[in-house]
Amino acid sequence: MESWSSSKIAAAYYYKYMYKEPCMTSPQTGEAWMNEVLNGHHIRSVNAFRMHSHVFLKLCxxxxxxxxxxxxxxxxxxxxxxxxxxxxxxxxxNRDVSERFQRSGETISRAFHEVLEAITARSKGFHGLAREMIKPKDPTFQETPAKxxxxxxxxxxxxxFRYFFAFYIL
Incomplete structure (x- = not known):
């Protein structure tokens, strides 16, 4: 009787903590979906990414x-x-993106943050895309736009801000 209950406990433990039933089981992977969208009708790329496929590939x-x-x-x-x-x-x-790309939520989050890092370059030795593309007309901020x-x-x-900035410079 005692061995029966211990095997029942072991089985319960196994199914709860060790056995992982596959969740992402769609035959269309994220890479296959990307290829389909980027090589298909141009409107599909605009609908999914808000840009044409050639612009998307240039960004990549x-x-x-x-x-x-x-x-x-x-x-x-x-x-x-x-x-x-x-x-x-x-x-x-994140769940919707996980389902679309057939990846775990952790993988989606990691990929998202890798691209965000490439754009902002907060911690790498690269100049991020944002720093390269977005530049103020007046880097000293001496004039306030009329708008x-x-x-x-x-x-x-x-x-x-201008008072603080003027005080900070003096």
Whole structure:
């Protein structure tokens, strides 16, 4: 009787903590879906990524060649960027992206943050895409644009900022 209950406990433990039933079982992988969308009708790419496939592929090339984004053993740069852009373009959750790309939530999150790092370059030795592409016309911020200056919704914040900035420089 005692061995029966201990084997029952062992079986319960095994099924609860060790046995992992596959969840992502769709035959269409994320890479296959990406190839289908990028090589299919041009509207599919616009619907999924809010850009044409040639623009998407150029973005992938830029992030890989100039901003340090690398393919891994199991995921290409194109799929990583696809995960990132799909998430932002459609505003979908990690679970939805996991289902679309047939990857775990952890893998989706890791890929998303790798692309985000390539764009922002907060901790790498690369210049991020954002720093290269988004540059203020006046890097010293000496002039406030007329659109802000003449709008009462924004100007109070810039008055404080300009005072702080002038104080900080002196």
């Amino acid at each position: 090339g830029e992030l890989e060649s100039r901003h340090g984004l690398k393919s891994s053993d199991r995921m290409t740069v194109v799929e990583k960027v696809g995960i990132f852009v799909y998430t932002l373009a459609l505003g979908v959750s 802000i200056m003449n709008d009462n919704r924004y100007m109070p914040y810039f008055k404080v």
